[in-house]
Amino acid sequence: ETGVTQSPTHLIKTRGQQVTLRCSSQSGHNTVSWYQQALGQGPQFIFQYYREEENGRGNFPPRFSGLQFPNYSSELNVNALELDDSALYLCASSSYFGETQYFGPGTRLLVL
């Protein structure tokens, strides 16, 4: 059974650019959540996708957006990057709504 995978592992962007991060959920999982982890902090919930629909969002501005595809993989898009967007972005999947979430290795984004 393949776990949650994310790409790329590292990314460097400049302020104002746009970035797309990708996540493949664990086999059999249909719910994907995204979290932002700033250095030295706990992860913060960005949003969650269930059966290709966004079903909840944390305190993040609209320039953070996402998609879920029919195979349950997902993308996180961030527009107009700011320096404070530098963080580890974690994707988590679960087998059905409300179950335990399993995390991928993360994408480390640095905004210069």
Added chain:
Amino acid sequence: GNSVTQMEGPVTLSEEAFLTINCTYTATGYPSLFWYVQYPGEGLQLLLKATKADDKGSNKGFEATYRKETTSFHLEKGSVQVSDSAVYFCALNVIQGAQKLVFGQGTRLTINP
């Protein structure tokens, strides 16, 4: 609101010492509780969980008991190893539309040989 407070770190212990990392929570209802571990440069790994009061989660020698009366979920291990060095996160599960995890700030644990 929903929140998690963890023991301030960093924590440094010698190998074979007893470990306790305190975690208390505030929540509406009765959430599931989790401990996740993050090794350097990696994502989060589920360490253990408990879904209702008085449940004990356990894995790899670590244990935590869901205490509703004290709203706590302290992590313990009887004899730590160098390989246990990592950052430990306590989290609770909130279902408000989405199902999201609310994390504590993390506790960095270093075990010296």
